[in-house]
Amino acid sequence: TVRKYKFDVQYMYGEPDCVEQVVIGINGHFPGPTITAEEGDTLHIILTNKLFTEGTVLHWHGIRQYGTPWADGTASISQCAIAPGESFHYRFTVDRAGTYFYHGHYGLQRTAGLYGFLIVDLAKGKKEAFGYDGEFNLLLSDWWHKTTREQELGLSSIPFRWVNEPQSLLMNGRGQYNCSMAANVMNTSLPQCKFRGNEKCAPQIFYVHPNKTYRIRIASTTSLASLNLAIGNHKLVVVEADGNYVKPFTVDDMDIYSGETYSVLVTTNQDPNNNYWISIGVRGRKPNTPQGLTILNYKTNPATVFPTSPPPITPQWDDYNHSKTFTYKIFSLKGTEKPPKYYDRRLLLLNTQNLVRGYTKWAINNVSLALPSTPYLGSIKFNFNGSFDTKNPPNTFSEDYDIYNPPLNPNANTGSGVYMFQLNQVVDVILQNANVMKGKGSEIHPWHLHGHDFWVLGYGDGRFEEGDERKFNLKNPPLRNNVVVFPYGWTALRFRADNPGVWPFHCHIEPHLFMGMGVIFAEALLNVKRIPSEALACGLLRNMSITKKHN
Ligand SMILES: O=C1O[C@H]([C@@H](O)CO)C(O)=C1O
Numbered sequence: 001t002v003r004k005y006k007f008d009v010q011y012m013y014g015e016p017d018c019v020e021q022v023v024i025g026i027n028g029h030f031p032g033p034t035i036t037a038e039e040g041d042t043l044h045i046i047l048t049n050k051l052f053t054e055g056t057v058l059h060w061h062g063i064r065q066y067g068t069p070w071a072d073g074t075a076s077i078s079q080c081a082i083a084p085g086e087s088f089h090y091r092f093t094v095d096r097a098g099t100y101f102y103h104g105h106y107g108l109q110r111t112a113g114l115y116g117f118l119i120v121d122l123a124k125g126k127k128e129a130f131g132y133d134g135e136f137n138l139l140l141s142d143w144w145h146k147t148t149r150e151q152e153l154g155l156s157s158i159p160f161r162w163v164n165e166p167q168s169l170l171m172n173g174r175g176q177y178n179c180s181m182a183a184n185v186m187n188t189s190l191p192q193c194k195f196r197g198n199e200k201c202a203p204q205i206f207y208v209h210p211n212k213t214y215r216i217r218i219a220s221t222t223s224l225a226s227l228n229l230a231i232g233n234h235k236l237v238v239v240e241a242d243g244n245y246v247k248p249f250t251v252d253d254m255d256i257y258s259g260e261t262y263s264v265l266v267t268t269n270q271d272p273n274n275n276y277w278i279s280i281g282v283r284g285r286k287p288n289t290p291q292g293l294t295i296l297n298y299k300t301n302p303a304t305v306f307p308t309s310p311p312p313i314t315p316q317w318d319d320y321n322h323s324k325t326f327t328y329k330i331f332s333l334k335g336t337e338k339p340p341k342y343y344d345r346r347l348l349l350l351n352t353q354n355l356v357r358g359y360t361k362w363a364i365n366n367v368s369l370a371l372p373s374t375p376y377l378g379s380i381k382f383n384f385n386g387s388f389d390t391k392n393p394p395n396t397f398s399e400d401y402d403i404y405n406p407p408l409n410p411n412a413n414t415g416s417g418v419y420m421f422q423l424n425q426v427v428d429v430i431l432q433n434a435n436v437m438k439g440k441g442s443e444i445h446p447w448h449l450h451g452h453d454f455w456v457l458g459y460g461d462g463r464f465e466e467g468d469e470r471k472f473n474l475k476n477p478p479l480r481n482n483v484v485v486f487p488y489g490w491t492a493l494r495f496r497a498d499n500p501g502v503w504p505f506h507c508h509i510e511p512h513l514f515m516g517m518g519v520i521f522a523e524a525l526l527n528v529k530r531i532p533s534e535a536l537a538c539g540l541l542r543n544m545s546i547t548k549k550h551n
Pocket residue numbers: 162436443512
């Protein structure tokens with residue numbers, strides 16, 4: 001089936017956390033409409049840019065875009081940003097059931113609210129690996145009162161101005177600024193939030209019946225925050241991650257990094273005369289944002305009855321052992337494709353915070369990604385040398401780099417070089433985390449790969465050493481498109497370069513990507529056929545649409 005959507009991307013007034021602000025919405029909605037499709041469907045989304053004076057694109061996060069690399073929705077990579085007033089047709093197949101989302105992939109437009117759910121159901125007649133009685137969707141995000149224009153400027157200024165912590169955490173686009181729904185049952189200096197319930201910013205209540213099992217589909221599109229999710233008194237059974245089944249495991253709470261999706265099963269086996277808190281709190285950075293809260297309402301009660309006990313306590317922000325305990329429990333479900341036994345090519349990617357001509361940046365092996373104005377997909381395919389660095393970026397970093405201390409020389413360069421892979425090459429990437437530029441400290445970075453799933457082969461503390469490879473999990477590593485690298489740690493992943501196209505691999509913290517924290521992979525461009533000329537009609541390729549010679 002072809003499912004057609006018209007998406008008008010526009011600025012609108014909104015009040016995500018009850019404070020009126022300018023948000024980016026779609027067809028008058030924030031968050032954008034939920035797309036639901038069935039495995040094997042073709043989605044046809046006609047995006048019209050109604051932002052007045054800036055370009056836009058939409059990325060379909062977790063959809064691999066086999067055969068349609070021009071529809072990945074990455075500005076300067078897979079396509080030209082869509083000019084104001086213009087429309088772009090995204091046509092692609094959703095080949096695998098799962099929980100996905102879409103979001104802006106240009107500047108900080110995701111931070112400004114450009115996102116929504118994309119749910120792909122199994123084809124009719126197919127059964128899930130687990131049973132449930134009902135399902136609901138939980139889209140997690142963080143929210144700033146400083147406009148994204150100002151955030152972009154601050155990140156691009158000398159002196160550098162960091163975006164700082166968000167004002168609010170949002171669930172399905174709704175949050176509580178400077179107040180707590182649980183003020184009367186917990187120790188907090190925040191005032192009690194007052195909702196009549198019909199406000200646009202009022203928390204969305206989740207209605208359940210006792211003794212049923214619900215599937216909660218979760219996606220985190222946060223700009224910055226790593227989150228911990230818990231439901232008072234209830235266990236969470238994790239069954240899906242990034243569109244792949246995982247070996248089910250049960251937890252009291254879970255960490256969710258930006259870019260990740262999960263399905264969890266919740267059984268409503270608690271006292272039906274109570275309601276329960278659903279809570280999210282900040283992890284991995286010293287929080288300055290109140291817990292986000294809403295209510296799980298057993299329909300045996302009025303929804304207006306607040307839980308009588310305090311909400312779950314978010315683990316201490318720097319309790320990384322708690323995070324690791326959760327992450328290390330994720331394995332693939334039996335029957336999931338296994339990784340190839342050997343790799344053809346290995347990249348060791350060190351992330352560092354640097355200065356580039358005085359500007360604060362993130363760099364990978366000392367190169368901070370600066371996107372060219374002509375999209376890579378066209379410039380590589382048609383050999384438009386001169387629109388990006390043709391010199392190969394470094395495969396590794398210095399043997400004697402001390403990951404525990406700030407760099408002796410904090411200077412790095414910007415670059416737009418590309419890692420080129422042959423079709424079906426098996427690529428290993430070892431992400432190596434290190435100290436930030438100033439003081440002592442290392443931050444969490446959630447990495448996201450476009451166009452592929454990868455197997456997460458292992459994690460470790462400290463510096464990756466040759467022997468660590470022997471500990472790789474080749475038996476049941478989870479298949480994902482996101483993975484976290486813990487402070488001062490490393491993460492190893494493997495994928496097959498089986499998707500002709502150009503694919504970014506980057507930190508999903510949006511300001512970090514903006515500061516250059518990513519790399520570009522290109523695969524078998526000779527096999528890319530029939531790029532719609534509207535995808536590439538800008539920069540050095542602007543005449544493409546006239547000649548159309550390439551098809
Ligand atoms: O990229 C970042 O910059 C700040 C800080 O390191 C410099 O102000 C921060 O916390 C980041 O994650």
